[in-house]
Amino acid sequence: MSSVAVQLNDIAKSFGPVKALAGLTLEIKEGELVALLGPSGCGKTTALRALAGLQDLDRGQILVGGKDITFQAANHRGMGMVFQAYSLFPHMSAQENVEYGLKLKAHKVSAEDRRKKSSELLELVGLSTHAGHYPHQMSGGQQQRVALARALAIEPKVLLLDEPLSALDAKVRIQLRDEIRRIQLEVGTTTLFVTHDQEEALGIADRVGVMRDGVLQQIAVPQELYDRPTSAFVAEFVGLTNPIRGTVSGSTVSILGSQIATLPGSVTSGEGTALVRPESIRVEADPSGSAKVVTSSFLGSVCRSIVDLADGTRITAQSASSQASVLRAGTSVRVTLDTPAVFVKSL
Amino acid sequence: MKRSLGQRIWRWSILLVVTSYLALPIVAMLDFSTKVGRSKRGLYAWKAIFSQPELVGGIVTSLELAAIVIALLLFLVVPTVVWVHLKLPRLRRPLELICLLPLAIPGIVLVVGVSKIYMWLSIHWTESPLTLSAVYAMLILPYTYRSLSAALFAVDVHTLAEAARTLGASTSRTLFQIVIPTIKAGVMSALVISIALVLGEYTISSLLNYKTFQVEINLIGQNDGTIAVAVSLASLIFVLLLLLLMPTAKRHGKALLDVDAE
Ligand SMILES: Nc1ncnc2c1ncn2[C@@H]1O[C@H](COP(=O)(O)OP(=O)(O)OP(=O)(O)O)[C@@H](O)[C@H]1O
Ligand SMILES: [Mg+2]
Numbered sequence: 001m002s003s004v005a006v007q008l009n010d011i012a013k014s015f016g017p018v019k020a021l022a023g024l025t026l027e028i029k030e031g032e033l034v035a036l037l038g039p040s041g042c043g044k045t046t047a048l049r050a051l052a053g054l055q056d057l058d059r060g061q062i063l064v065g066g067k068d069i070t071f072q073a074a075n076h077r078g079m080g081m082v083f084q085a086y087s088l089f090p091h092m093s094a095q096e097n098v099e100y101g102l103k104l105k106a107h108k109v110s111a112e113d114r115r116k117k118s119s120e121l122l123e124l125v126g127l128s129t130h131a132g133h134y135p136h137q138m139s140g141g142q143q144q145r146v147a148l149a150r151a152l153a154i155e156p157k158v159l160l161l162d163e164p165l166s167a168l169d170a171k172v173r174i175q176l177r178d179e180i181r182r183i184q185l186e187v188g189t190t191t192l193f194v195t196h197d198q199e200e201a202l203g204i205a206d207r208v209g210v211m212r213d214g215v216l217q218q219i220a221v222p223q224e225l226y227d228r229p230t231s232a233f234v235a236e237f238v239g240l241t242n243p244i245r246g247t248v249s250g251s252t253v254s255i256l257g258s259q260i261a262t263l264p265g266s267v268t269s270g271e272g273t274a275l276v277r278p279e280s281i282r283v284e285a286d287p288s289g290s291a292k293v294v295t296s297s298f299l300g301s302v303c304r305s306i307v308d309l310a311d312g313t314r315i316t317a318q319s320a321s322s323q324a325s326v327l328r329a330g331t332s333v334r335v336t337l338d339t340p341a342v343f344v345k346s347l
Numbered sequence: 348m349k350r351s352l353g354q355r356i357w358r359w360s361i362l363l364v365v366t367s368y369l370a371l372p373i374v375a376m377l378d379f380s381t382k383v384g385r386s387k388r389g390l391y392a393w394k395a396i397f398s399q400p401e402l403v404g405g406i407v408t409s410l411e412l413a414a415i416v417i418a419l420l421l422f423l424v425v426p427t428v429v430w431v432h433l434k435l436p437r438l439r440r441p442l443e444l445i446c447l448l449p450l451a452i453p454g455i456v457l458v459v460g461v462s463k464i465y466m467w468l469s470i471h472w473t474e475s476p477l478t479l480s481a482v483y484a485m486l487i488l489p490y491t492y493r494s495l496s497a498a499l500f501a502v503d504v505h506t507l508a509e510a511a512r513t514l515g516a517s518t519s520r521t522l523f524q525i526v527i528p529t530i531k532a533g534v535m536s537a538l539v540i541s542i543a544l545v546l547g548e549y550t551i552s553s554l555l556n557y558k559t560f561q562v563e564i565n566l567i568g569q570n571d572g573t574i575a576v577a578v579s580l581a582s583l584i585f586v587l588l589l590l591l592l593m594p595t596a597k598r599h600g601k602a603l604l605d606v607d608a609e
Contacts, residue, residue, distance in 0.1 A: 052509075052513050053512075053513075054509050054512065054513070074509075074512040074513055075512050075513070075514075075515045075516055075517060076515070077513070078515070079513055080513065080514075081509075081510065081513040083506050083509070083510060085503050085506045086503075086506075087503070087506045087507055087509075087510040089507060089510075089511075089525055089528075089529065090502065090507075090529055091528045091529060091531070100511070100514055100516075101514035101515055104514060104515040104516055104520065105515070105517075106515030107514075107515055147510075150510075150514070151513075151514075154514060154515065160513075
């Protein structure tokens with residue numbers, strides 16, 4: 001069992017009337033990559049900056065490696081941070097940028113070791129041929145790689161990444177995302193990664209924490225977060241859902257003719273809205289079916305259909321791409337559910 | 348892409364008009380300062396520059412003043428402006444206002460204001476003209492503040508400073524190794540403006556009775572206009588050389604300017 005590396009205990013921070021953090025509690029294990037996911041303005045950046053020492057808190061406690069660092073200055077914390085905005089020092093080359101932290105008292109090493117380390121790190125991020133380049137001579141993706149190398153150079157206790165990919169275009173973003181994960185696993189640094197892109201979070205994190213209004217809603221491994229959300233907010237924020245009305249009794253809900261178990265946190269009696277994933281909905285062509293396909297689109301690996309139910313509810317279903325030719329617009333279909341459990345919120 | 352002939356003619360004629368507008372007075376000064384009598388030419392006025400002890404004294408005084416003002420600029424004005432920009436954004440407006448005041452207040456009014464202090468100073472402490480540096484440090488504020496704040500807004504210094512902090516840099520290292528080098532272009536132009544201003548200042552020093560460069564030129568001019576013009580031209584050339592030296596002094600700051608390189 002790995003030990004706890006970072007502990008945020010009930011941290012809070014208000015900016016005037018805005019509660020950026022309203023009692024956030026979070027634990028990160030040694031060597032783990034945790035992603036913080038949440039809508040814009042939910043306090044992700046503020047949490048990260050608090051951990052880095054760049055943001056003071058109204059209350060709460062921050063422990064790193066069991067040591068209370070709540071009041072320690074940023075330059076003594078030894079956190080490596082990569083910012084959303086490009087942050088390379090413009091008057092230094094890539095190599096000088098990477099070496100900068102190693103020249104400072106906190107992490108000082110000999111000139112020879114410095115050179116060796118910076119070469120290794122530039123190699124690790126795939127930029128050994130760009131050592132002498134200045135930031136203005138590099139692309140956005142390259143600059144963020146150097147920023148990552150610079151943050152790793154000081155062998156940080158925790159690596160903090162604040163939407164490092166959001167300024168990059170889609171293709172580079174996915175490529176660099178996977179690379180960050182590879183490097184993180186290779187170096188083994190405990191990492192907190194902030195993003196509002198769920199695909200990014202689910203794609204690279206060991207665990208994903210969903211934040212809302214300054215508090216953590218749920219933290220779990222990606223699969224669990226997706227399959228077993230504990231709140232309507234998480235269910236709706238992570239992945240797509242179809243709201244479908246049903247009747248709940250105890251721990252089962254009756255929707256579309258099936259009895260399905262409800263997840264903890266759901267309503268326990270009466271009418272409710274079940275939040276059903278598109279891939280949990282099975283659509284089969286059936287002349288006697290009461291539902292009708294509105295449109296169907298072939299998406300390569302899957303087929304996505306929009307279907308009107310008998311009561312007029314419009315849902316989105318996802319099936320194997322081979323179904324695309326069968327589920328044409330106007331086709332009468334039968335809709336059933338295929339999922340072990342769903343979350344049901346009140347109407 | 349090749350530009351059309353009309354466009355090129357247009358460009359060159361603008362350049363020509365502006366250049367002659369700027370160059371004409373300088374050429375006239377050169378012409379006048381090399382005249383001897385009505386029709387002869389000679390360099391006596393230029394040779395005479397250094398045989399005037401008062402003038403040399405004035406030059407030395409002004410250069411010393413410039414040096415002090417530069418020091419005040421680098422170690423007082425620049426850190427203050429940077430600090431307010433980074434840490435006290437609410438004070439930006441008030442600071443800007445204060446810095447613009449010397450521009451709004453006419454020099455003569457300023458002199459009336461500070462003359463009491465200088466009178467007291469000369470009686471109780473020193474008559475050295477170097478005390479003028481205090482007034483000059485104030486006079487340069489409107490110009491230096493502008494160029495510094497423009498440079499600060501051109502880059503995200505805030506993030507750069509925070510990056511340096513997380514890497515372990517102390518406040519002073521962050522300031523002198525990261526922020527100031529980043530805004531080097533702004534600091535450099537503030538520096539040149541300050542030097543030009545100190546070397547060219549006349550009103551205040553003459554009203555306060557200090558013998559600076561411009562005051563001496565004016566005195567000489569009352570006896571011998573030719574020498575005065577020669578000296579003025581020389582000082583102009585001096586500042587021009589200073590401007591030309593700038594690019595080499597900010598080799599690394601280049602990054603800020605060549606946005607379109609590669
Ligand atoms: N320095 C500040 N002064 C005033 N309000 C602030 C400050 N920093 C953050 N806030 C406010 O606190 C809230 C949380 O901000 P934060 O930057 O942490 O959000 P975020 O989750 O990172 O959002 P995004 O995804 O848009 O980056 C926002 O409402 C923001 O306006
Ligand atoms: Mg943010």
